[in-house]
Amino acid sequence: MYSISFCVPSTTPLYNRPSIFKMVPFTPSNKLQQSTSSPTRINMMGKCSKSLMAFPILLLRTLCFLLFSQPLLSQENNFVRQPAAQLIITPHHRSHSDPQQVHISLVGQEKMRVSWITEDKHAESVVEYGTKAGEYSAKATGVYTSYQYFFYNSGKIHNVVIGPLQPGSTYFYRCGGSGPEFSFKTPPPRCPIEFVIVGDLGQTEWTASTLKHIDSSDYDVFLLPGDLSYADSQQPLWDSFGRLVEPYASKRPWMVTEGNHEIEIFPIIYPQGFQAYNARWPMPFQQSGSTSNLYYSFEVAGTHVIMLGSYTDFDSQSLQYTWLQSDLANIDRVKTPWVIVLLHAPWYNTNEAHQGEGESMRQAMEELLYEARVDLVFAGHVHAYERFTRIYDNKADSCGPMYVTIGDGGNREGLALMFKNPSSPLSLYREPSFGHGRLRILNETHAHWSWHRNNDADAVVADGVWIESLSSSKACSKTPYQQYAANEEL
Known part of the structure; x- marks a missing residue:
């Protein structure tokens, strides 16, 4: 069996150009062991137009030239940077009725959503599960959907919420009453907990x-700040991506938000965008009072x-802004002393790529995060790693969030070198x-952030820092309004 690697036209400027068309033996390693305010809406439409231009080109274009014939060197040290790697197309090797693209996501404190796709339109949306392999003591029935995008018709997309589940426990489950058995581990009830964070993943x-590096060390929850499959309107690439990540996304909850490569707008016909993303990767937005799968x-x-x-939309008149205000106001820092935020376009960025693309959102929302004493903000979009100090309004501020850009998962466009x-x-x-990055929250006051570079066969820990929660900081324990009121009383 073979997977196919080939060059795909980019919808954003390329930092590298991918390798030429190539057939790659389908080995376990390839198989991985087996919208907006006005400025943003204009930006979305511009990206979408490029995506539309790329749509027919994929069918015609089978050869690409290498932009870089030699490995690349970093600006700041002599570590060798490799060019963009070949695209992996992961085929479906089970029967039409068997589940594929299985992934799980958290729903509230005690439940899990199991999502999968079948080619068989008559397959049931049911999950059997239990705490012993091959023995299913519980069963849940869910819902299903499908969608059409031009001449592409998706399979039957199943979503079943199971639970209540015990924290820190392993469950075995089977989807649709047939096919292979999967297992997952629920997150712990309290600290310590470890998050894996990586953006712009691709395939x-x-x-x-x-x-592979992520899987070499255990973790509890996978967080992805946008740009999942890089399908860019090529819907079969969504299927390939789902199969590629299944060995990982089926055993730990994956919580995601959208990036620009999920938009997939086609004027008049598909004006809203995010059709594939919303159908394939439903997140628990209703549980947090959101009205959109795009924020929660x-x-x-x-x-x-x-x-x-x-x-x-994210301006002060938008539904997202109003929701964020309410969400931040209702956080109990005794119950959840840590608050972290993920989004796609970074608010702070010293890379030459995507300069200023997150600025309008920063101007609209940064004050809300600062007043709520958010601890960390993670972004993707820029295909590199960058860690900032704590910041507010473009100045170092010990009570502001620490900002991290982590858009270096493996996208087909290569690295943002400059x-x-x-x-x-x-x-x-x-x-x-x-x-990829790892955030290990040890207790109510301290956490450790580390960034792990992919260096050939080894994941090298290249950066790390200890972090104190702002809720435990006496200097930051009061909000700016509280501090102002206290000063007035004096």
Whole structure:
């Protein structure tokens, strides 16, 4: 059996151009062991137009030239940067009625959503599960959907919520009454908890390397700040991506938000966008009072996680802004002393790529995050790694969030190699390499962040820092309004 690797036209400027068309033996390693305010809406339409131009080109174009014939060197050290890797197409090797593209996501404190696709339109939306392999003591029935995008018709997309489940426990489950058995582990009830965070994942050989490195060490929840499949209107690539990540997304909850590559707008015919993303990757937005799958929040093990939408309305009159105000106001920092935010387009960025694309959202929402004492903000979009100090309004501020760009999962466009010089004093570490991050929250007051570079067969820990929660900081324990009131009383 073979998987196919080939060059795909990009919908954004290429930092590298992918390798030429190639057939790759389908080995276990390839198989991985087996919208907006006005400025943003204009930006969305521009990206969409490029996506539309790319749609017929994929069918005609089978050869690409290499932009870089030699490995690339970093600006700031002599570590070798490899060009963009070949695209991996992961085929379906089970029967029409068997589940494929299985992935799970958190729903509230005690439940899990199981999502999968079948080619058989008559397959049942049912999940059997239990705490012993091959023995299913519980059963849940869910819902299903499907969608059409031009001449593409999706399979039957199943979504079943199971539970209540015990924290820190392993469950075995089977989808649709047939096919293979899967298993997952629920997150712990309290700290410590470990999040894996990586954006702009794609489905290339670098993606395979990233996922292999992630899987080499245990974690509890996978967070992805946008740009999942890089399908860009090529709907079969959504199927390929689902099969590629299934060995990982079926055993740990994957919580995602959208990026620009999920938009897939076609004027008049598909004007709203996100059709494939919303159908395939439903998140628990209703549970947090959101009205859109593009932004939501959830709580797990003492952490309040907010997933924001960079490509839907975010100005002060928008539904997302109003929802965020309410969500932040209702956080109990005794119950969830840690608050982290994920979004796609970074608010702070010293890379030459995508300069200023998150600025209008920063101006609209940054004050809300600062007043709520959000601890960390993670973004993708820029295909490199960068860690900033705590910031508010373009200045170092010990009570502001720590900002991290982590858009280095393995996308087909390659790395964003060029950083501005001289470096900003706000930027503490930056490097254009593929990799992933880990946030280990040890207790109510301290966490450790580490970034793991993909260095051939090894994941090298290239950056790390200890973090104190702002809720435990006496200097930041009061909001700006509270501090102002206290000063007035004096």
